[in-house]
Amino acid sequence: MKPLVKKMLTAVLCASTLTAPLFLSGCSFSKIANGVQQGAQKASQKDIQVFNQYIEAVGNFNSGTVRFGYAINPSIQKLREGQHLSSFMAPKFDSLQQKLQAAKDAGIPYDDMKEPLDNVLAVLKDIVPVANELDTYYQTNSYQADNYAKEQQLGPKYVQLYDQFYAAYNQLDAVIHKHNTENQQEQLKELKDSGKKNAAAAQEVHLRLTALLDSFEEGKQIDVNAANQELQGIMDVSSSITSPDYNSAKNHLNTTIGRIRTFLGDQTADHYNDMIESYNSFIGSVNRLDMNKLDK
Structure with a gap:
């Protein structure tokens, strides 16, 4: 069998029969199956509504990463190999940062989300300006004027941060995936019982x-x-x-x-x-x- 592309589904979420349902989707790059601490508390109605914000942030990021993978993947691969680029695309790190921060400001519904969430936000703080600077650099064709000098400066830094981001993000994605599935299974039982x-x-x-x-x-x-x-x-x-x-x-x-x-x-x-x-x-x-x- 040929090797699979390393992506993981973020499952749909139906928040509750008492609120407007929210179903979201998408894919990240790997699955963390172990080392996830069980959440200590049962989600309240407010927790579910807050949790939907995280599902939306992660779902949109994952889905966009898959949709534009044809441009994102060659960019990171060529930089990793030290090849020159003439165009560049990164995942929507800035949008993810804004949405995750807004979700955090609204609350953190599960205790085991706190550490991976903080880790992701910390890396996003570093990678967003680098990705934005590289995007502007190639959009304006500045690489032609400086003979790829800024690429040689920022490329390795971006690759390092990119790897750090996914090491953290995959853990957050896995925790969200776990709680999302638990919520769905609970709702399925409620729907059957009713x-x-x-x-x-x-x-x-x-x-x-x-x-x-x-x-x-x-x-x-x-x-x-x-x-x-x-x-x-x-x-x-x-x-x-x-x-x-x-x-x-x-x-x-x-x-x-x-x-x-x-x-x-x-x-x-x-x-x-x-x-x-x-x-x-x-x-x-x-x-x-x-x-x-x-x-x-």
């Missing part, structure tokens, strides 16, 4: 699809037969949803499943990225739903 069959089925689809794609990141050989069986199970659950309000999401889901099967048949980086983009589009369609109307 007899909301369509909403419960929609939530089950999100959970199972995310778990399946997440399992591709473990560095293990994929059991293609088992994955295809799970895809069929997900489609069966989706088919049980009778509300026409879910039709658009269902169409996006079918496209995503098709691209997952393409990836399973030929596990290339391009097919992986196509699969993730489709997954994000599916989540975007779910984000436009009012889940509370699915059973009316």
